[in-house]
Amino acid sequence: MKRIAQDPAKRWTVPELAASINVSESHLFRLFREIAGEAPATFVERTRIEHARRLLIDSDASVTSLSMDLGFKTSQHFATVFKRYTGVSPRSWRLQASINCPIE
DSSP states (O other): OHHHHHOTTSOOOHHHHHHHTTOOHHHHHHHHHHHHSSOHHHHHHHHHHHHHHHHHHHOOOOHHHHHHHTTOSOHHHHHHHHHHHHSSOHHHHHHHHHHHSOOO
């Protein structure tokens, strides 16, 4: 989990994660469910979106650029996943953050 959090843009796969800790894929699923309460893919996706939320506030990069930097295949897929977790589009998130925390 720490490795995923350190590199959220990487396109992590279950076989890769399982091999990195020398367990089977099925054991990895069980461990993740037990420790994180969710599947590995869900954890990876949620971690990427949490990172995206920070980047949208801290960066002037376009949403498309950020989506590519975070390893999403398209900006539309990124926007769909982002909205699933936050309830708003990436652009709306950025706008709301700028209104709530104006730069001095």
